[in-house]
Amino acid sequence: MNDNNSLSRRKFIQAGAAVGGGLLLSFYFPAFGKGIKNAGIPAPVNFAPNAFIRIGTDDIITVIVNHSEMGQGAYTSLPMLVADEMDADWSKIRFESAPVDPVYNHLGFGMQATGGSTSTYTEWERFRKAGATGKYMLIAAAAQTWNVDPSSCVAEKGFVIHKSSNRKLSFGQLVEKAATIAAPQDVKLKDPKDFKIIGTPVKRLDTPEKINGTGVFGLDINVPGLLTAVIARPPVFGGKIKSFNAGKAKSIKGVKEVIETSRGIAVVATGFWPAKLGRDALEIVWDDGELGSLDSKSQTSQYAALAGQPGAIAKNEGDTKAVKGKANINLEAVYDMPYLAHAPMEPLNCVADVKADSCEIWVGTQFQTLDLMAASRITGLKPEQIKLHTTLLGGGFGRRAVLDSHFVSEAVEVSKAVQAPVKVVWTREDDIRGGYYRPRAYHKLSAGLDAAGKPLYWQQNIVCQSFAVGTPLEGMMVQNGVDSTAVEGASNIPYHIPNLHVAWNMAPGGVPTLWWRSVGSSHTAFAVEGFVDELARAAGKDPYQYRRMLLEKHPRYLRVLDTVAEKAGWKNALAPGRGKGIAIHESFGSVVAHVAEVSITKNKTLKVHKVVCAIDCGQIVNPDTIKAQMEGCVVFGLTAALYGEITFEKGRVKQGNFHNYKMVRMNEMPVVEVHLLDSQETMGGVGEPGVPPVAPAVMNALFTLTGKRVRNLPLRPDDLKKKI
Amino acid sequence: MINLKVNGKAVEVDVDPSTPILWVVRDSLGLTGTKFGCGAAQCGACMVHLDGEGIRSCISPVSRAIGKEIVTIEGLDPKLSQPLEQAWIQEDVPQCGYCQSGQIMAAAILIRDKADPTDSDIDDAMTGNICRCGTYQRIRTAIHVAAKLKK
Numbered sequence: 001m002n003d004n005n006s007l008s009r010r011k012f013i014q015a016g017a018a019v020g021g022g023l024l025l026s027f028y029f030p031a032f033g034k035g036i037k038n039a040g041i042p043a044p045v046n047f048a049p050n051a052f053i054r055i056g057t058d059d060i061i062t063v064i065v066n067h068s069e070m071g072q073g074a075y076t077s078l079p080m081l082v083a084d085e086m087d088a089d090w091s092k093i094r095f096e097s098a099p100v101d102p103v104y105n106h107l108g109f110g111m112q113a114t115g116g117s118t119s120t121y122t123e124w125e126r127f128r129k130a131g132a133t134g135k136y137m138l139i140a141a142a143a144q145t146w147n148v149d150p151s152s153c154v155a156e157k158g159f160v161i162h163k164s165s166n167r168k169l170s171f172g173q174l175v176e177k178a179a180t181i182a183a184p185q186d187v188k189l190k191d192p193k194d195f196k197i198i199g200t201p202v203k204r205l206d207t208p209e210k211i212n213g214t215g216v217f218g219l220d221i222n223v224p225g226l227l228t229a230v231i232a233r234p235p236v237f238g239g240k241i242k243s244f245n246a247g248k249a250k251s252i253k254g255v256k257e258v259i260e261t262s263r264g265i266a267v268v269a270t271g272f273w274p275a276k277l278g279r280d281a282l283e284i285v286w287d288d289g290e291l292g293s294l295d296s297k298s299q300t301s302q303y304a305a306l307a308g309q310p311g312a313i314a315k316n317e318g319d320t321k322a323v324k325g326k327a328n329i330n331l332e333a334v335y336d337m338p339y340l341a342h343a344p345m346e347p348l349n350c351v352a353d354v355k356a357d358s359c360e361i362w363v364g365t366q367f368q369t370l371d372l373m374a375a376s377r378i379t380g381l382k383p384e385q386i387k388l389h390t391t392l393l394g395g396g397f398g399r400r401a402v403l404d405s406h407f408v409s410e411a412v413e414v415s416k417a418v419q420a421p422v423k424v425v426w427t428r429e430d431d432i433r434g435g436y437y438r439p440r441a442y443h444k445l446s447a448g449l450d451a452a453g454k455p456l457y458w459q460q461n462i463v464c465q466s467f468a469v470g471t472p473l474e475g476m477m478v479q480n481g482v483d484s485t486a487v488e489g490a491s492n493i494p495y496h497i498p499n500l501h502v503a504w505n506m507a508p509g510g511v512p513t514l515w516w517r518s519v520g521s522s523h524t525a526f527a528v529e530g531f532v533d534e535l536a537r538a539a540g541k542d543p544y545q546y547r548r549m550l551l552e553k554h555p556r557y558l559r560v561l562d563t564v565a566e567k568a569g570w571k572n573a574l575a576p577g578r579g580k581g582i583a584i585h586e587s588f589g590s591v592v593a594h595v596a597e598v599s600i601t602k603n604k605t606l607k608v609h610k611v612v613c614a615i616d617c618g619q620i621v622n623p624d625t626i627k628a629q630m631e632g633c634v635v636f637g638l639t640a641a642l643y644g645e646i647t648f649e650k651g652r653v654k655q656g657n658f659h660n661y662k663m664v665r666m667n668e669m670p671v672v673e674v675h676l677l678d679s680q681e682t683m684g685g686v687g688e689p690g691v692p693p694v695a696p697a698v699m700n701a702l703f704t705l706t707g708k709r710v711r712n713l714p715l716r717p718d719d720l721k722k723k724i
Numbered sequence: 725m726i727n728l729k730v731n732g733k734a735v736e737v738d739v740d741p742s743t744p745i746l747w748v749v750r751d752s753l754g755l756t757g758t759k760f761g762c763g764a765a766q767c768g769a770c771m772v773h774l775d776g777e778g779i780r781s782c783i784s785p786v787s788r789a790i791g792k793e794i795v796t797i798e799g800l801d802p803k804l805s806q807p808l809e810q811a812w813i814q815e816d817v818p819q820c821g822y823c824q825s826g827q828i829m830a831a832a833i834l835i836r837d838k839a840d841p842t843d844s845d846i847d848d849a850m851t852g853n854i855c856r857c858g859t860y861q862r863i864r865t866a867i868h869v870a871a872k873l874k875k
Contacts, residue, residue, distance in 0.1 A: 212798075213755070213825050215821055272750075345767070346759070346820070663856065669860035
């Protein structure tokens, strides 16, 4: 496992001078500034010019990465930024996960966190500056050694070279002297034309450990004396324990203790299997509470009623009411999308070891700071007494970024109670039924077209829960009574619509909801891109050309749209029985368009043959990573479109495992072809923006085969029958 | 006590015979390369080889392995693991990586049994393995590459 917390046991040379300014160059100290215990011992092993880099005498450069690796490639793309500015030898680059320390805070979020497709673009300057600073100090060290002017030296592939005298020293050879050099106040960054690593398809650094069984995910942590706990949580959200009998559970061999916690009853055992058998043997009487009668069908009526209310205004331009009577054609539609579980392949888990004066946590998390603070509250320990190790994450998609730290708190609570290290493991059913879903979203839309077929007005009323209201995020995410994550992708619709009204009605809470890969855009894009397609058909126009016409003032969108249309051969006729659909959406600072090609199989299922994708994400760091993310986004979006739904009956989630919360599999994988635009636009993200246009592109394609519009997800068998 | 042969070594474990092989290799033997994904033979993350046959270790009781040999990702024959690893690296297959042990164990059987697997062979062999990150396209390419490398 790559982990930085062992640093305190090693000896370091620290760089000589403190540095001010915006760049974070507090020299590497173990977490929370405990200081250097062995400062007096002169045993140089490494040179750490700043918190993000450690250079060894063996030439190995370790980049300490403060963003969690959950598949998006942070452990490769961020080291690329450092290595390029250092002119390092890429084969000498290693990565480590950062410990928790304010020095590693996300520059936008003000805490250590990974999310919002932000890892690369928020670190674009900081990591490059860290690398450039290291290079400056290594060059200065070489210049001192040779007694020459630093400006006569250059760095190249891990060496500092003095060309006129044909001398060179490797970075490793310069480590000792570099540690005595004062760090510069500011450093000059490269002109992008001089990038050697950035922009190239460098292979991921984390692949070898992920294919031979050695990579360590949270679930793989083992420490001496470790116990495993499986927890019985209320079957209805908000439910409480009335009474329980642990007799049968305790009689199972290997079960050590049964403990009531704030989130359920934990069965603690010597391993997962006895813990699970014990959990299943608990006899619990639950008080279901208010949500005991929650039912997805009646929720539909509730949401429909709410959609008839005016709601909080997210966007209002022109006067939709005044022009309604003037339209040539009026359209109305309702788009309804269900709750969705993230279902990362690695079920949630956390290891905690709470002692009288310390707490150690190992977890695959996206929210290190909040998790550590939660452990502090539960244990009564000071933050500096708590160490949190970030493991590899077996998928995140937002599920491991929770504001209440519940999956960490559980382990801390149980460990504290049993006074032993404990791993809390969620089963797949615990995960699927455990909440924190993408909110159900109900969109009521109406629009009118003028004589030329252009939209005269567009009215959209969105109903969904908020996971921001009532949390510390409310101040940031909720403005004028509108949760921005509920309306993003609709309130900023790019199409030219003179009279636009977008409103939001908050649905009642209770079911825990959360950001799910692409957040609000995961539902707004389906409604907007489906309804725009409806407008195009009503106007008798080609859906690509119709979008073009309404995007005249958005050159960035046009380039992406034209690229995808050209690459997909939009103009060309398809084989009989095939249909194609197009969709475009901007999210997380990037614009993505897909063209999907589909058919209906003999078995009456939808087959997606191919998805052609175009993305403009601004500066490209690793083109292959971007392609991989787009491929993954297509699968994620398609899975939701074809299968994804969490539904309730008598307050209970009906789905439980992959047989009824189905995933797209190998045999359903379309060919995905990704085109990256060479772009001068502001840098955006790539982990999420490929998801939103998938479902609308696919369903718009299906429409061409059936003549029927799919407005509710996931797809139903009836949706594949032709309109009669 | 149950006597087993795992990755070529004789081992003794003190578990109930109904315990799934998955939890014996992970919890009793510390071989954590084999993953828990669903506990219901739905996702393939737990695939191990039992006397050369790919099985879902999450639902297979350890009693089933008595007198047979279990091979996990850690003990995969280099004749299979080397071409697969090389191909997986070349195609940059993994994202989060959690399902990849199972993917490789399933692919190992395919390239062991078929010198030139077709796309349809790949669909048949790999459809039992879920990848939530959606690396299927690269897995497909990597299997074709690995099959060639193995020759």
